[in-house]
Every structure is written in structure tokens, then in C-alpha cells.
Amino acid sequence: MAVSFLVLALLPPAALDRFWRRRLPLLAFSDRLRIIVSLISFAGLILLVAAGLFGSRDPLSNPLPLVIWTLLWAGFTLLQGICGDLWSWLNPWYGPWRVASRMFGLQAGEAKPTGLPPWLGYWPAFALFLAFAWFELIDPAPDDPARLASAAGIYWLASFVAMLVFGYGAWSKRGEFLTVFFSMVARFAPLDRRDGRLSLCWPGAKLLAAEALPLSGTAFLLLALSSVSFDGLSKTFFWLGLFGVNPLEYPGRTALIGIGSFGLVLTFILLAAVFALAVFLGQRLAGDAQPFGKTAGLLVWSIVPIALAYHIAHYLIVLLVDGQYALVAMSDPFGLGWNLFGTASMMVEAGVVAGAQSAWWLWNLQAGVIIAGHVLAVLVAHGLAWRLHKHLSRAALSQLPLTLLMIAYTIFGLWLLATPTAG
DSSP: OHHHHHHHHHSOHHHHHHHHHOOEEEEEOOSTTHHHHHHHHHHHHHHHHHHHHHSOSOTTTSHHHIIIIIIIIIIIHHHHHHHOOOHHHHOTTHHHHHHHHHHHTTTSGGGOOOOOOGGGTTHHHHHHHHHHHHHHHTSSOTTOHHHHHHHHHHHHHHHHHHHHHHOHHHHHHHTOHHHHHHHHHHTTOSEEEETTEEEEOOTTGGGGGOOOOOHHHHHHHHHHHHHHHHHHHTTBHHHHHHTTOOGGGOOOSGGGHHHHHHHHHHHHHHHHHHHHHHHHHHHHHHTOOSOHHHHHHHHGGGHHHHHHHHHHHHHHHHHHHHHHHHHHHHHSTTSSSOOTTSOTTOOOOGGGGOSHHHHHHHHHHHHHHHHHHHHHHHHHHHHHHHHHOOSHHHHHHHHHHHHHHHHHHHHHHHHHHHSOBOO
């Protein structure tokens, strides 16, 4: 990372600009099937919620927790980072909203949506993302099928009502946290779609064209990184030892609700404070006269490669093992002996993550992903700095504190992979 920073500081801006702007045209396609795909996704959600309520009580046999926590949260995030904004097609609200808007005339007349007040920014999405992170990391039983089915059903309905009241675009872009999160991750993808045409670009190139986020958007991206970081930290012997918990006698999630809630908030506050300090020091070094909020809102886009790398590294083992359980459970969602996809009798191979050899290649793969994510973040941050500073020396100086922060966070991430964990 340090070498990457030094190389970038010496390269001419024109060469970097040409590098990021390169595109390879691929093909063109329309949005005609988007409603149908979304309606199919909605039907799948109904089936999963029904399976959660009436299917097996075993989280490894019921498809709902496996699909939501493994395929959606762990696996689909990776797809967004590679393939671009697939969520805009697959999300289960767009199709039903289009049907409802045509039936009840929500786009015109007295039923026209009110829109969200501009001052709210991304705070609704931030609050919902924080609640989601708490449910995933702190709640005593986030894998319980019935409990998860109730949460998923209530969230879909509440979001759908909000889209009817405020408008689909207004709520999905600033209130519905999954859409906000996935759209931000999709900006890293090497696939870019403009005016119906798909093209290939460098990973992270679309981040350089992003507008500066408001304070609420900056907080949202920092929460995305801090929550997955705390998920790893909360299981370490170090963290548990701070509160007098014997990691060899793990007391379970219920006994750690208070500690976990405190840690989740504290991790976000510490990351936000350190990031703000790095941006402030960078401004002082470069003599930047621009508003702090604009600088922070632009440079925070460099967090996306890091957050995506941590997400992949953290959930890799879960995806490899529980992903197999998901394929089995989806073929027989209600435990009635069905075999919808021909995978109901598939044997789950957990040996892929067992043994010293598997541990070696898994750790090195996870470590490589984290390091690569931070190096790409340095590249993106340097490109964003050129939008703020046109002089080579000022752009390099402004990035020095942020680069040091990224190096420190890389060391932290590698320590999380290597340190003993419990639970």
C-alpha cells in the first residue's frame, strides 16, 4: 500500500485519468423484463417467508435464514461488486410498486407521492442499516426461521408503504438500506451500464465519477465497514477478555447483548472519528479551503473497496459451507420431501474448510482480498483527490493521512483473521 501511494504520487495526472476512463463496449439490453424479474423475486420472498413460518425449525434445513444471511447478504454483495447493479432488477419491491401505481394512479393527481424532505438525507437508511446490523450481530436468535420470517415480512411491508407514500425513487435511494448499500457497492463493479449499453471498465472507475455524499451518506458507508469489522472483533479472545468473559466458556449471544450493542456503536464512532481526523489532517497538509463535509463526502467513496473486501473475507467460509446447505434447503423448503431443483439429496461437503491445508489457502485468500481491497482504495482515493486538488504535490499530501489510516486498517484486518475467536 505504501509503495502504491508513492507510485501514484509520482505519476502524471493525465496518465491516471486515461487509465480510469478506458471502456470496452460489450452489448446493449433494455429494462422491459425488470418488472417481471422483480415480481418473480417477490413471489420467491413470499415462499421463503412461508417456509420460515411453517417449515423446519432448523436454521440449516430452512431456506429462509440460509437465503437471507448466506445467499443474499454474503453472496449477493459479492455479485454486486463484480457484476454491477443486479439488485435494481431483483429487489422485491419494484414490480409490486409498479403494479400498485398503475392500479391506484399513484403517479398523478391526488395520489401523487409526497417525496422525502431533503434534510433527511440518508438518515432513514442509516437507521435501518444500524437496526439490521444489530439484528444480525446482537439479537439472540437471528437464524430462527419464524423470528426472521416475521422481521422480513414486516420490513417488506413497511418499505412498500413508504414507497407508496414518498415515491419509489425517493425511498429506495435514501430510505431502503439494502438498495442504498447495494447501489454503493455496485459502483465498484467493472461492469458499467449507461443508456442501455453494457461496457467493461476498471474496478472502482465508477467511484471516481460519484458526487460527494452528505454527512448522512458518509455515515452510512462508514457503518457498512464498521459493522462487519465489529462482527469479526466481537468473537475474538481479546474483545471478550476486555469484559471478563472466558472465551473457552462462551456464554452465548443472550448474555452478550449489552456488550455487543456497546461495541457495535463504539466501533462506528471510532472509525468515523479516525476517518474525520485523516480527512482534516489531509486538508491542513494540502492547504485545502474547501468545506470539510464536501471533502469527506467525496473521499469516503474510497471506503467502498475496503468494505467490499472485508465483507468477502469475513463471509467466505460461511458462503462456502452454508451456501451448500442453502442449495439443499431450497429444493425442499417445507420439509415435505420435494426436490424442486434436484439438490435435495446433495451431500454437504464441509471438508472444504477443514484441516490445516484448507486453513492455509483460506487464510491466504482472505488476506489477499483484504490487501487488494486496500490497494484499490488507495488508487480510488488518489483519483478522488485530483478532483479536489489540481496540483500534484497538494493531492499527494492530502492523501498521506488517509493512506496511513488504510495501512493501519489493513494490519487490523489481518490481525482479525489470525487471532483466536470463540462462539
